Amino acid sequence: MMEITINTPALLFPAITLIMLAYTNRFLALSARIRALHDEYLGGAKEKHIIGQIKNLRSRINLIRYMQMFSVISFLLCIFCIYAxxxxxxxxxxxxxxxxxxxxxxxxxxxxxxxxxxTKALELELSDIEELSESNLFKDIFRREDE
Incomplete structure (x- = not known):
């Protein structure tokens, strides 16, 4: 087995904290979007794409919860590793x-x-624009800005 020093798990500290910060920023952005869509929905705009977006956001919030949970567990395990x-x-x-x-x-x-x-949520948002439905990876990469 390779030798492990205190520096090995300590190297993950900055990476994990930056990842957790990014996850928190995602969570805050989703929270704001959910509140805005909820207000639209209560205001009478019960369009199909709003309901689809709210469902998508709900599943994304759950994913972010688990992403944060696994990051925190990883961070705690690094601390336990240093103690060991x-x-x-x-x-x-x-x-x-x-x-x-x-x-x-x-x-x-x-x-x-x-x-x-x-990205699926963004596609839902843009689904009412017919010209966007014909895009694919290669067209999107090589498309000029003026088109």
């Missing part, structure tokens, strides 16, 4: 650090899923 290294429990430190990496990976995987859902 400090106490000389290197065997346990390896396993704790491994689980910390797995939870961080899970958080990032959920983030990828949430990003995919956010």
């Amino acid at each position: 290294i400090y106490k000389g429990w290197l065997h346990w430190a390896h396993y704790i650090f491994g689980v910390s990496l797995v939870t961080l990976f899970s958080s990032l995987l959920l983030s990828l899923i949430e990003i995919n859902k956010s």
Whole structure:
């Protein structure tokens, strides 16, 4: 087994905290959008795309909750890993650090899923514009701005 030092889990501290900050910013942006859509809905605009967006936002909020949870667990496991290294429990430190990496990976995987859902929400928003329905990856990459 490779040697693990206190610096190894400590290297994840800034990465995890920045990821948690990004997740919090996403959560705040979604909260504002949900409140705006809710006000529109209560104001009588019960259009189909508003209901679809609210459903999409609800699932994205749940994803962000789990993303944040896994990030916090990863952060706590890094702290436990440092404590285990400090106490000389290197065997346990390896396993704790491994689980910390797995939870961080899970958080990032959920983030990828949430990003995919956010693009679907934007497609819902733009679905009433007919010209946009014919786009694809290659057309979007090579399209000029003046088109």
